[in-house]
Amino acid sequence: MALIATGATASPASSMASELMAQGRESAAVLEALLHGASLPPAHGGAHALAAEILRCCDRALAALRAGGDAESSSPGTKRSKPATAQPATRRRRRATASGGGAAAAAETARVDRARTSEDGFLWRKYGQKEIKNSKHPRLYYRCSYKDDHGCTATKQVQQSEEDPSIYVITYFGDHTCSCQTAAAMDDDDDDDENSQHFVIHFGSATASRNGSPPLLYDDDDDGDVWRETAATPPSSRQSRSSPEVDGEESGVKMSKEEPVDSCPAPSAVSSPADVVSCSSPAMEPDLLRCLNWDDDFGDSSFVDADEFMNFDEIDLFQIYS
């Protein structure tokens, strides 16, 4: 389907994606009926489940298309030319953990999130960036800022979505064994914990800013989406020294954006085993669509338009899957 313009046509992946999207559409139809049924309980239990299923289907479809995606393409980014002098032998030590306990090996426990921000309330330190073949955007590598202090093995990879650059595909590896969640995130948790107990990411009030911590509202973009407009500072001047990066090196810059906190709230907390992101405030709903960029992701799909495909107006559920 036209969901993703990757050029994958009639491949097994696209076939699978089609099936998934068909399934998702069925669920959406049920959901729509439910929403128009007037007597939806406040809890939206059924709607939540349906929406989650729809999102899951779509996400898997996306993943399938990506996995089987086109092989043509974009040239790898050009790198700095190799220095004339060879690096000393001391430079390298074996990548002992990379394959064994590292992100790659932990693939089966990876949790994938698609969001408009890579913010999650944890403290991350960027340790690498890599141009990925067939991908327009580099992949950013982060590990827990407390890796050294607490041996926390949590890592994450952030990459801009091909389909919608304003969406970030965030893959988490490992679990946080530290308590490095930011105070702001903690506050957010407290705010409506009752609404999101099992949620990985929860959109609470992103304005929480204790101890001078910036509000958790930024994205990880390197390529200039709307948030980047405020990035007046050079790349390296972004974060304050005393506080480790709050998820994403651009954070210190992005937060200056005047975007209303509620409009596209940042995920403020990520815990390990969950799959759903929730927005509890109905006022956020329209903006959730923007967060998801549903229109952008699926706007040119076979569905006439996003509204016809799915109406999220009454839904206060956001997405993510693992």
Next chain:
DNA sequence: GAGATTTGACCCGT
């Protein structure tokens, strides 16, 4: 000077 990011190099798996 400390601590963070940048980025080419290195290494491993396929």
Next chain:
DNA sequence: ACGGGTCAAATCTC
């Protein structure tokens, strides 16, 4: 051989 993940020297900002 290639792609991707990580390392670590260089660099930057405060």
